[in-house]
Amino acid sequence: MEGGFGSDFGGSGGGKLDPGLIMEQVKVQIAVANAQELLQRMTDKCFRKCIGKPGGSLDNSEQKCIAMCMDRYMDAWNTVSRAYNSRLQRERANM
């Protein structure tokens, strides 16, 4: 294989590894893991909010609820993220 192991991790000729390209892959992996975490928790919360007694299939109102719940969950995520960031900055300013 051309390049071998080194080129898989951002190495150029001579097998030298590039931190920048390594980090790009690290960031992608972190983003994927975060998305999986988000989906798992969102599914849990929205199942609880939207599905009462489980029937033979998801009816229309349940499907609509799930869609809205997903959007609200992400809105809430952003709100919480902002609030946490503000608090961290306030604490740092007080140090």
Next chain:
Amino acid sequence: MADMGEADQAELQRLVAAEQQKAQFTAQVHHFMELCWDKCVDKPGNRLDSRTENCLSSCVDRFIDTTLAITNRFAQIVQKGGQ
């Protein structure tokens, strides 16, 4: 791992540490969501109203305050226990 100069290694360590900090932040947000969603959101509507938004923001602050209160009081309890 194969070739990486000392400067590159130090740079990589710095970048990894930065990503770890970001990942820690994200993990905390997930944790807040676990608690605050249940406390603040009733039935998901077309948007989050201001009452819900305020509840979510307050929830984060009150959780952090709770953490600090517990940490401080626990330190006192341990200190007293030692004497």
